[in-house]
Amino acid sequence: MNQSxxxxxxxxxxxxxxxxxxxxxxxxxxxxxxxxxxxxxxVMALMAGAKVYSIGRDTRYGKFSDLSEQVGLLxxxxxxxxxxxxxxxxxxxxxPDADIVLNSGMxxxxxxxxxxxMKSTAVIPLMWETWEFRPxxxxxxACRKKNIPVxxxxxxxxxxxxxKYPGMLAIRLMFDLKIDVAxxxxxxxxxxLTGRLIADTFRKLGLEYAWFTSGGKENDPDCFSxxxxxxxxxxxxxxxxxxxxxxxxxxxxxKEAELGFEKLAQDFPDVRIGHICGNIDADDLQKSGLVFxxxxxxxxxxxxxxxxxxxPKPGMVLSIAGLKVGEIAARARLSGASAEEAIRATVQHGxxxxxxxxxxxxxx
Numbered sequence: 313m314n315q316s317x318x319x320x321x322x323x324x325x326x327x328x329x330x331x332x333x334x335x336x337x338x339x340x341x342x343x344x345x346x347x348x349x350x351x352x353x354x355v356m357a358l359m360a361g362a363k364v365y366s367i368g369r370d371t372r373y374g375k376f377s378d379l380s381e382q383v384g385l386l387x388x389x390x391x392x393x394x395x396x397x398x399x400x401x402x403x404x405x406x407x408p409d410a411d412i413v414l415n416s417g418m419x420x421x422x423x424x425x426x427x428x429x430m431k432s433t434a435v436i437p438l439m440w441e442t443w444e445f446r447p448x449x450x451x452x453x454a455c456r457k458k459n460i461p462v463x464x465x466x467x468x469x470x471x472x473x474x475x476k477y478p479g480m481l482a483i484r485l486m487f488d489l490k491i492d493v494a495x496x497x498x499x500x501x502x503x504x505l506t507g508r509l510i511a512d513t514f515r516k517l518g519l520e521y522a523w524f525t526s527g528g529k530e531n532d533p534d535c536f537s538x539x540x541x542x543x544x545x546x547x548x549x550x551x552x553x554x555x556x557x558x559x560x561x562x563x564x565x566x567k568e569a570e571l572g573f574e575k576l577a578q579d580f581p582d583v584r585i586g587h588i589c590g591n592i593d594a595d596d597l598q599k600s601g602l603v604f605x606x607x608x609x610x611x612x613x614x615x616x617x618x619x620x621x622x623x624p625k626p627g628m629v630l631s632i633a634g635l636k637v638g639e640i641a642a643r644a645r646l647s648g649a650s651a652e653e654a655i656r657a658t659v660q661h662g663x664x665x666x667x668x669x670x671x672x673x674x675x676x
Contacts, residue, residue, distance in 0.1 A: 313351075313382065315389075316416075318386055318389055319383070319502075319599070320436075320624075321349070321352055321353075321386075321624045321628070321673055322347045322355070322386065322389060322390050322485070323626065323658045324352075324354055324625055324628055325359060325628060326359065326390075326391070326521075326627065327353050327634040328356065328472075328595050329356055329360050329477060331348065331632075332471055332472065332494040332632050332633070333360060333361075333473055334360040334632060334635055334636055334637075335360055335637060335639060335642060336337055336357055336360040336361045336362035336412075336506065336635070336639055337360075337361035337362075337520075337547050337669075338361070338364065338397065339361075339362050339363070339411045339412060339638075339639065339642055339643075340363045340364075340365070340406075340409050340410050340411045340412070341354075341357045341362040341363070341364050341365070341409070341410070341411065341412045341413075341414070341635070342364075342365045342367065342404075342406065342410045342412070342413045342419065342475045343357060343365070343366055343367075343396075343414045343416055343419070344366065344367060344368055344377050344413065344414070344416035344417060344418030344419050345366040345368035345376065345380050345383055345396070345398060345415065345418060346369060346373065346379060346417065346418055346625065347373045347374050347379055347382070347416075348373075348625055349620055349622050349625070349626070349627030349628050349631075350377070350416065350417070350631070350633065351382055351386060351622035351623070352627075353414065353416065353628075353631040353635070354396045354401055355383065355385055355386050355387055355634055356368040356388060356628070356631065356635065357635060358387060358390075358392050358394060358395075358396065359390065359392065359511065360485070360635065360639075362562050363394075363397075363400065363414075363440060364396040364397070365396060365397050365404065365406045365409075365410070366383060366397070366398050366399075367382065367398070367399050367401045367404045367418060367419060367591070368380070368400065368401065368418040369400055369417075369418060370396075370642075371434065375477065376398075379452065380398040383396060384396075385619060390457065392509055396572070401418065401620035402421070403558050406499065407429040407430050408429055408430065408431055409431075410430060410431070410434050411431075411433065411434060411435070411557070411638075411642040411645075411646070412435055412436075412635070412636060412638035412639070412641075412642050413430065413434060413435075413436050413493050414436075414437060414439060414631075414634060414635075414638065415436055415437065415438045415449065415450060415462075415634075416439065417440050419451045420450070421448060421449050421450065421451075422425060422436065422449070422451065423451055423452045423454075424451040424453075424454035426602065427451055427454040427455055427458060427460060428454065428458065428652075430458070430460060432458060432459060432460070433642070433645040433646055434460050434600065434642075434645075435460065435461050435463065435638055435641040435642050435645060435654060436450065436455065436460060436461070436462045436463070437463050437464075437465060437499055437634040437635070437637040437638045438462060438463065438465060438634070439630060439631065439633075439634035440463055440464065440467065440630065441464050441465065441466070441467050441502075441505075441635075441665055441666045442464035442665055442670070443558075443559075444558070444665065445667075446613050450462055452671075452674060454676055456671070456672055456674075459651040460651065460656075461645075461651040461652070461654050461655050461671060462667075462671060463637050463641055463642060463654075463655050463658055463664050463665070463666070463671070464664065464666065464667065465633045465634050465637050465660060465664070465665060466633075466635075466659075466662065466663055466664060466665045467497055467630070467633070468661045469498050469633055469662050470662070471628070471663075472629045472633035472636075472663065473629075474619075474626065474629060474630060474633075475509055476509075477619050477626050478509040478513070478556070478588075479509055479510050479512065479513025479514070479515070480509050481510075481588060481619055481621070481622065482500075482510045482514075482554055482556065482586070482588065482621055483513070484604075484621055484622060485554065485586040485588065485605060485617050486498070486552055486554070488586075488605045488621075489552060489584040489585075489586055489603065489604075489605050490584075490603075491550045491551060491552045491584060492560070492575065493517075493519065494519070496520070496551035496552060497517075497520050497521070497522070497547065497548060497549060497550045497551050497552075498514065498520065498521040498522075498550065498551070498552055498554060499521070499522050499524065499548065499550035499552070499553040499554070499588060500521055500523045500524065500547060500554050500556065501513070501520070501524045501525075501528070501541075501553065501554065501555050501564055501589060502525065502554075502555060502556030502557035502558065502589070503525030503526050503530070503557065503560065504525075504558060504559045505558075505588070506556050506557075506558045507523065507525055507530075507557065507587070508530065510529060510554070510556055511523045511532060511534075511535070514637070515532070516563075516602075516640060521534055522534055522536060522544055522545075522548045522550070523536070523538050523583060524537065524538055524541045524544075525537065525538070525560075525609035526538060526559070526560045526653055528540060532651060534657060538560070538562075538564070539558075541571065542570060542571055545571075546579070549580065550580065550583055551582070551584065552583065552584045552585070552586060552605065553576075553584075553585050553586070554586045554587075554588065554592035555585075555586070555589065556588040556589060556590065557563045557586060557589060557590030557591070558589055558590075558613075560590075560591075560674055561591055561612055562591060563591045564591060564592055565592045565593060565597070566592055566593020566595075566596045566597075567589075567593050567596055567598070567659060568593065569593070572593070573585070573592075573593065573596045573597045573602060574596060574597070574599060574600045574601075575602065576585070577601055577604065578603050579622075581602075583651055584602065584603045584604065584605075585597060585602050585603070585605075586604070586606035586617070587604065587605075587606065587609050587616045587617065588616060588617045588618075589609075589612075589614065589615045590609065591611075591612040592609065594609035597609065600626065601668035605617075616666060619620045633663055637658050637664045638665045640647075640657050640658045640661055640663070640664065641654040641655065641657065641658050641664070642656075651668075651671075651672070652671075652672060655671060
């Protein structure tokens, strides 16, 4: 990140802190020390007045020493009087001090051992919506036993709206595939919220698409079930197939599915494949010879193609919303509110989101 880029993201950071009226004075925040837009999370927390612990490790995205240096440089250029306290995760001892522990990548998994070292008034914002929760990343049972609330972020919150991004992400992915979008037939595979938001964008732009979901009932004449897909693809003759399935765990294409990529390549040798998320056979795709993107296909439950390809703002918007959830919940807990009351306070504000049925009623 050069100086011009740093100044741009710092401007975005200041505007987001102001927009959400984020006030973390007196609060202690544990966040990750990461790259790209995620490097701005500790910076925004500092801008809002928090004492920040920024923890990480060496990954394929960079060495911890380099990442901490980058975050420190951003803080200096922002004119902040303090810096985060940096620590590699395995050496971090600040869990008992934390008011807010973010569910960021470098911090996960948040195990029972970590949770038992936290103070009883700590809170954990998920940084995304509760339906996206992946088992194994946070020990929810340990959190419930210690009355530490785990709270989702409402991605449709007006001041931090993430719902416009899936459609933009799908279009950007098609541009990466050298698809002009405007005059192409698009097969979209993915239901629930992600698929619906992408289909809404296609519809508003007047694009030609066939949308496939688990049930095929989405009040859209161009929506079909996965069972209808083999026959429909033959007549539709897609130029591009996009995968955006977050809910249905079945393999959509591959050796375990009714349709495979090698057969697809025989029928439609020029079709291009874009993968945002969803269960597909990556080896079968690679062997098919079809053009696809991105290069690395993530397993089910994870995204191969992330909003950061659109620029730094999407990741920063989600981070600031998660920090706001943490602010509201932490202040509620410190003022004597129960964990359930703290969750309720974030939901009533609009930025927070509880699990369906309530966090303390979960069986996971």
